[in-house]
Amino acid sequence: MAEYISVSKISNYVEKEVTIKGWVYNRTDKGKLVFLLVRDGSGFVQCVAFKGDLDPEVFDRVMRLPQESSVIITGSVREDKRAPGIPGGYEVGVKQIEIVQEAGLDYPMSLKDHGPDFALDNRHLWIRMQSQWAILRVRATVMAATREWLDNNGFIAMDTPILTPAAAEGTTTLFETEYFDEGKAYLAQTGQLYNEANIFAFGKVYCFGPTFRAEKSKTRRHLTEFWMLEPEIAFCDLDGLMEVEEQMLTHIIQRVLRERLPELKSLGRDISKLEKIVAPFPRIFYDDAAKMIAELREKETDPEKKELLAFEWGMDFGAPHETAITSQFETPVFVYGYPSAVKAFYMEPWPGRPEVCKSVDLLAPEGYGEICGGSERISDHDALLARIRKEKLPEDAFKWYLELRKYGSVPHSGFGMGIERVTSWICGIEHIREAIAFPRTIKRVYP
RNA sequence: UCCUUGCUAGCUCAAUUGGCAGAGCGAGCGGCUGUUAACCGCUAGGUUCUAGGUUCAAGUCCUAGGCAAGGAGCCA
Incomplete structure (x- = not known):
């Protein structure tokens, strides 16, 4: 036998x-x-x-x-x-x-190229193709390696709710649902606020699950339902946060290279580029990133690209700006100290520079852009309350969140990492929709 | 929401200035003992997104609509 x-x-x-x-x-x-x-x-x-x-x-x-x-x-x-x-x-x-x-003769997914509409309509069959199979295997390893690193470094896995009463960052991009007699509930777009409660019980925590954004974004970097990893750490400042991010990401890349090399090769990925992804990553202050963009714009000869690189202090970076910055490096790059005006209400102001906050984005090379976004959170009760009022957020909904700052508040930080974006970058693929088995986009909930 | 592009065979695409609807893959039949998304020969396969309009003649031009993609904004 x-x-x-x-x-x-x-x-x-x-x-x-x-x-x-x-x-x-x-x-x-x-x-x-x-x-x-x-x-x-x-x-x-x-x-x-x-x-x-x-x-x-x-x-x-x-x-x-x-x-x-x-x-x-x-x-x-x-x-x-x-x-x-x-x-x-x-x-x-x-x-x-x-x-x-014996399969039917009308199997629609031939081994030749397919357009996006046809491929997505047949996603239930498309995932059988070698390229899609390889990408989704890499994704699974990215997820496993992420959990492995966190579990081995003292983080406790906490599941945060998916049905939530209010928005962390405004209600315009939330999916809404009726919740019995309690009025409206919303699908979570982050577990961060709950994780901030969790750290005061467990120190270092993470949540890992689907998040939902009703953003009307139609780009190769956006999904309406995507998986996000969100670590949150007590007694941690911005530098400590960046260290966690670069160590974890290095571990993820190493494990993928160890276990999924055949898959990456079958995708035609340039392995040598991934082998260079080792901590530490460069750290650039927002002001310096702005200067860097100005210099790169100066050198740019193509008038169209020059126009896209137009930038003034105070703006958030768009995709062309991120690409310009990351093109200068072979590893991901931290950009920190963004203007408070373009970031969320809960971010700690920079000491001595109130117009800037202790936020940090991690930008992947090769044009993949932002894969992690994080910050040190405001730890002072009154400062946080002032921000909530300034943003005209519903104070009632944040009552419990404010209370965290009354009983043993400490400096703390956390970040979110988009699994599909990381997977897309590691695989070197064109579009984020291939980095999840059944993508949800603004125009598609089938199959 | 805005900008741009596209829609022709099951799939990917071609069709010159408005002048007979084409190819490759896939499918069927036949051939081949080393193929790598094999190759060779033959066969079948069309409401050219929809509705109007202009014209002797519309895949092609005009109007309206639909669907999709890429991008902007926003974000992971």
């Missing part, structure tokens, strides 16, 4: 007889032999069936086997440099094949 194995482990079974269960990804028939590229979820492997080795009727069926047919194949593993697949370099000589289901 042959051992049932997963394709990812195939290198351990050379010259042995094995059984694999999977789906026909591609078929090439050559008359008296057939190549089946079979995927089993863990990898892709080439199976070769020779006419003489199989019952003529079975061979005839194999030769016509439609793409996506489900099969159970038993055969012997051999090394062969010619064999495609992931990991590749191994193939199975078919001795027995059970066709579990």
Whole structure:
């Protein structure tokens, strides 16, 4: 009886007889032999069936086997440099094949290119394609590595609510729902405020879950539902926060490089660029970043690009500005000390410079832009209350949040990291929608 | 919300100045013992997004609408 194995482990079974269960990804028939590229979820492997080795009727069926047919194949593993697949370099000589289901001939996802509309309408099938499979495997490892680093560094996983009574950062971008007799509830766009409560009980915490933004953003960097990691740390200032971010991200990259190299290579990712991502990352004050942009604008010869780089102190950075800054570096870059006016109400003012706050964005290289946003939070009760009133936020809703500043308040900091953005950058893909299994965008809730 | 672009075979796209609706992939049939998104031969496959309009003639021009994408703003 042959051992049932997963394709990812195939290198351990050379010259042995094995059984694999999977789906026909591609078929090439050559008359008296057939190549089946079979995927089993863990990898892709080439199976070769020779006419003489199989019952003529079975061979005839194999030769016509439609793409996506489900099969159970038993055969012997051999090394062969010619064999495609992931990991590749191994193939199975078919001795027995059970066709579990012959797939319909009208399978719409051919292995050629597809437009975004068609691909997204068929997302339930598109995820079977090698590129999408590879991206989503990387995503899973990004998530696992993130949790691993935090769990090993004293952080406690806390789940924050998804149904919330009020907005942290204004109500215009919230999804709204009826909540029994309590009026409106909103889908959370951050767990931060709850995490600020959690740190006074647990010290260092994180939440990791879906967040929802009803922003009418239609760009390759936006989803309406995305997964965000949010660590929050008591007794931590802005410098300490940046250290956590760069250490964690370095760990994530290292583990992905260790465990998902075949996937990254299959995506055509330039691995050497990822190998350079090691802490510490450069830290640039907002004022200096603004100067850097001015200098880069001066050097820019293309008038169109020059126009896009127009900038005045006090503005938040747009995508062209972020790209200009990050193009100067090979690792992600911290930009800190943004003007308070463009940032959220809860950010601690810079000592001696009240127009600036202790905020920090982490910008990924190669044009991927902001992947983390964080800050030191206001720890003084009256200062926070003044900000809430200035922003005309509902004071009642923030009663509990203000109370945190009355009973043992301490300097504390936290940040949010967008999992799909990090995954997109690591994979080097064009669009964030491919970094989540079933993307939700402003124009799409199907499938 | 605004700006730009696109919509032709199942998919990706072509169609010159307004003048016979085309190709590759996919599908079917046939061939091939090493293919890498194989290749070669043959076959089938069309309400050119919708509704009007101009014209001898509209995929192409005009009007209105629909859908999608990219970008801006906002953000992770």
